[in-house]
Amino acid sequence: MQDFIHDKRVYYSPIEFAMSYIGGTWKMPVIRALANGPLRYGDLKNAIPHVTDKMLNTQLRDLEKKGMVTRTIFREKPPRVEYALTDRAMQSIPAIEALENYGRKLMELEAGEITERRS
Template identity: 45%
Template sequence: MPDFVKDNHQFHNPVEFAISKIGGTYKMPILWRLKDKKWRFSELQRSISHASDRMLSKALKELIEDGFITKEIFPEVPPRVEYNITERGIKSIAIIDALRNYGLDLMKDFGIENH
């Protein structure tokens, strides 16, 4: 496959492009959590405790911009915000599940206990 450019970044293959969209420390854990239900920011924050507010917000914003999740703001005081997975996001779950299972197998191979 020939190289291609998207958002001023050159990609060399489709795997590199896919990883740029769902990879990183926080995007896959966010998508994994949203596969079953809507989550509020504070719930995600508590669940992904190693994520700073800034980094969690950045990952959520990028997932919204790329069409993997939606953000719904309810006009309440204080405002309530819920995040929900889209069809594009749901398609990524099979890949995330495969990577998760592969990671668990690797951990076992390297003698790392799964807690």
């Protein structure tokens, strides 16, 4: 495949480019949490254990910049903000689910190997 240039960066494969959108520790959990519909920030934070406020804000901004998440501000008192997935992000869900299933299988295999080693 020919190299792909986007935002002044060269990508050598479609996998590398896709991972620039959904890769990292927190992007996929954010997308999974929003898969069933829009969430407010606090609900999103509660849905993703161990993520810090700084990291969640960073990931939400990055996903919004990449057209994966929309941020809607409701003009009420107090103001309410909801985050939702775009169609682009919805298309990533089958790939994320496949990675999640693969990760679970690897964890089971590793846990089994650790048990066998201890025996």
